[in-house]
Amino acid sequence: MKTYAALIALVLPLFTTPAHASPELAANSKCMTCHQVDKKVLGPSFKEISAKYKGDKTAEAMLTENMLKGAKGKWGKIPMPPQKIAPVDAQKLSKWILTL
Numbered sequence: 001m002k003t004y005a006a007l008i009a010l011v012l013p014l015f016t017t018p019a020h021a022s023p024e025l026a027a028n029s030k031c032m033t034c035h036q037v038d039k040k041v042l043g044p045s046f047k048e049i050s051a052k053y054k055g056d057k058t059a060e061a062m063l064t065e066n067m068l069k070g071a072k073g074k075w076g077k078i079p080m081p082p083q084k085i086a087p088v089d090a091q092k093l094s095k096w097i098l099t100l
């Protein structure tokens with residue numbers, strides 16, 4: 001039983017790390033200057049974005065593209081400038097936002 005618990009303790013971080021990687025990625029990519037997970041700042045909250053595109057299978061690709069190219073007129077008058085991040089990172093962020 002003890003070994004079993006130790007094994008779980010060892011394996012668990014392997015599964016939990018990816019979930020934490022994206023908030024860090026968002027912070028490191030300066031997204032949090034304009035966004036927060038559950039509060040509107042300059043841009044919409046990530047949870048609002050997730051709710052808006054819930055069930056939309058094209059959303060992940062579309063949001064990835066909008067991060068890289070910029071977005072405007074969807075949420076308000078303030079546009080989002082194109083983000084200088086790697087496309088793989090944009091995709092990771094897009095995926096993460098849609099899980100919120």
Ligand code: HEC
Nearest residue numbers: 029031034043066071072073074075076078079080083093
């Ligand atoms: C300078 C401020 C600013 C920064 C920095 C910024 N955003 Fe935005 N973001 C906005 C604004 C404003 C909007 C709303 C644009 C609109 O109305 O279409 C937005 C919209 C979005 C959307 C929704 C796009 C859509 O098609 O509905 C996503 C997803 C998003 N941002 C993700 C990010 C991520 C991830 C980062 C970091 C890499 C980031 N943003 C950095 C201001 C910003």
